[in-house]
Amino acid sequence: MAEKDEAKEKRKIKTVAKMKEIMTAYYIDAKTAVQTGKKVAWITSGGPVEPLIAMDVIPVYPENHGAMVGASKMGADLCEKAEAMGYSSDLCSYARADIACAPVNGGPIGGLPRPDMLVCCNNICGTVLKWYEVQARFFKVPLFILDTPVCHTGYSEEAKRYVKGQIGEYIAFLEKVCGKRFDYDRIKEVGKLSVQGQRLWQEILDTAMNRPAPISAFDAFFHLALIVTLRGTGQTVDYYKMLLAEMQERVAEGIGAVPSEKYRLLWDNLPVWYRTKWLSEKFASHDACLVADTYTSAWCGALRYVDENDFLGSMAECHARIYLNIGVDEMAMQVMEMADKYDVDGIVMHSNRSCKPYSFGQYDIQRIIREQKGLPTLMIEADMVDERSFSEGQIETRIDAFIEVLKGKNQAMG
C-alpha cells in the first residue's frame, strides 16, 4: 500500500539538507587545500583525528570515500580496475576502490585531495596497514602507524605502555610534517568538542529506544559522516544538537522512521552501501525497523574510556579498545547489551566478504545470542561496496523467511 505523500513528507529528516551542505563544504575545503596552503592527512576511520584538527590539518577519510563510491554504485567498476592492477578480488572493497581511484582521480567526487601525510590506526583491521602502505608508496608521503594490539581478553599493561608511548611519537610526527609546534591548549578544546560530539551522537542513537524509533540504522549510516570526519569541531557539535532536537521532537509527536513499526531489529557489520535504500524499504514493507547497529555506535563506544580532562592521556585506551579490536565473546556481550537496550526482536547480520575481522566470529556471536537471549538472527551474505557480491533474489527470500519467523514468535506469545 503506497503511503500518503503527506505522511511520507512528515517522516523525512529535515536536517539532512544541512548535513549535505556541511559535507560539500568540507570536501571543497579539502580539495582546495593546495590553494589555501593547508595540509591534508588521510586517516583511517578509527584513527586519532583530534590532534590533526588541533594542528589545522584537514583530515580526509578514504573509508568515507569508499562509502560514497559504494552509495553511488561505482564500486564494482573501481574494484575491477584494482583487480586489473593486480589486487585480488578477495580484498576489502574500500581498499580496492580507493587504490583504483588514486592514480586516475576516479570516483564520485573526482578523487580525494592528495595527502601530505597518512595516519593509519590498525584498531579496525590489518587491511588498513597494507592499504596505507600502498598509498604511502604511491603518493610518496610519510606514514604514521598507531599500532593498537588487539585486546582478545583484555588490555595488557604492556600494550597500554606501548600505545601510550605512540601518542608522543604521533605528536612528534605531526610537528615534523607540519613544521610547527603542537598546540597543547588547543588539543584540550578539540578534545572537549570531540567528547561532546560523541555524547550527542550516542544520545541521537539512543532516541531509537523509543517506540516507534524516530531514527533507523539506515538514517544513522548517513548522519554518521560527521562524527567520523569532523569529530572535534564545533560544527559537528552544532549539527548533532540540531539533529537530536529533531529526533526528540519526533519522539514527542510519535513519528517513527518506519510508518507502523512492529518489529525492531539490530544490524551488525558495515552497511551495504549500494543497497541501503532497497534494504530499508524492504524491511519497512514488513513493518520492521532497524533500530540500532553495531557499526555507527562504534564511534561513541570509546566514551567509557575517555577522560575529558586528560584527553591526550586517555586517547590511547580509547583507540585500543574499540568494538572491533576486542575478542569475539566481548563483541557478543556488547551486541546483547544493545539488544536489551533497544529492545529488539532479532538481529540482522551482514556477513561482509570485505571485512574479515568484522565477519569472522559472527557465527559464534549468533550462537551465543541464541543461547543466551533466544533471539533469532538473519545472516545476509554481501559486500559493502562491491555490488557483484549481492544477490537480490536470495537476500529477498531470506528476509521474507526471517520475518515469518518473527511473526511466528509474536503469535506464539499471543
Added chain:
Amino acid sequence: MIPYEETKLMKQIEECHQILKDPNGYVKRFKAESGRKVVGTFCSYAPEEIILAAGAHPFRLFGSGEKIRLAEAHLQSYCCSLVRGALEDVLDGRLAFLDGVVFPHTCDSIQRLSDIWRLNVPDCFHLDVVLPVKLDTDGARQYMIDLLKRFRVELGEKLGVRISDDDLRDAIRIGNRIRAALMRIYHLKGERPEILDGSDLYALTRAAMIMDRTMVASLLEEVAEELEKKSAGQSVAGSAQKGTAISVPAPKRIVLSGGVCNQPDIYTIIEEAGGAVVGDDLCTGSRYFSGLIDENTDPVTAIADRYLARVVCPAKHRGLTDRADHLVRLTREKQAQGVIFFLLKFCDPHAFDYPYLNEALDRAGVPTMLLEVEDRLPADGQLRTRFEAFVEMIQ
C-alpha cells in the same frame, strides 16, 4: 654402486618424508614416548624457543586438508584454507593430543581464529601473543620484549614450570643449530640445484617444525654435512669428466615467494617442467630459519631482536619497501631467472603485497608468475602446462 653416504642421506630424507605424511601420528607417538607436553603454534612468529625452554614440544599447525564440515559453522567460506583447515582439525578431534596452543598476532583471520578457538576448544590451554605490527620503532622493540617476558611467565604457569635463563639459552642453541643447518642446506641447493630434490628440501624444512627439535637439529646437521661431501665429490668428478659427460640443460633457477606453502608437489612439477627452486621467501622456507639468535645476551631480548631483524612477513611493517628490496636482493644473490608467487586464496596480507613486489621484480627485469591456490593445487596437467610455459619463457 651408490656410495655409503648417499644411502645414509637418503634414509634421513626418507624419514622426514614419512613424518610429513602423518605429522599428527608422529607427534602423538613422540608425546607418548617422551611424556612431553605438546603446544600447537600458528606462525613463524611463534616464539618456539620459549616453548622448548619450558620443556614442551612446539608443533606448527597447518591444517591437514580434510574436507571442511565442522568449521563451516564458525568461519565463512571467504576465509583462507589454513585457518579453516586448522579449526576443522581441532573440532574433529584430530588434534586432541594438544596440551595448549599459542596464537601470535598476525593477520585478521588468525586474530579471529584465536577467539573462535578459545571459545570452542576446551581442554587445551590458549595463549595469545599479541605482537606489535610495527617492527621498526624503539617502542615496538620494547613492547616485543615486554610481551615475550609476559609470555614466558604465562606459559610457565600453564605448564607448571619455571623457565630459567639457562633453559632459554639451551633452547636458543638448539634453534640456532636447526637454523644454521637449514641455511647450509639451502645454500647448497642454491649452488647446485641438482644436489637435492625440491620436495626433499621441503620435507627437511617442514620436519624441523614437527620433530623433536634436538633430534632434528642433529639430523639436519648430518644432512648438511653429507650434502657438502656429496657436492665436493661431484665437483671433483665433474671436473675429471669434463667434456665426456652428456650435457643435460641446466634447470632454470626459480625463487618461490609467498606465505605458507604446504604443497610439496609444486617442487616436483617445477622440476619436471625444467626449473629448480633455488631459494624462497616463504614461511615454510627461509622465513622460518633466517637469522640466528644472539646467544650471548639476555635471552628474551635476543629472541625479540631476531624477530625485529628477520625477513619481514607482510602482516608486519618494517618500512615501505622492505619486502621488495629483500626479494630483489634474493633473486640477484641466487641468480634466479624467475619468481613464482605462491599465494593462498583469501590471504589478505600477501595479496596486498603482490602487485608491488611484482612491479619491483619487473623493474629488476625478473619475470614472474602468480599461482593462487585455495586448498589444493589445480588439476595436475593444467599446472604443468603453466609452469612449462613459464620456464620456457624465462632466460
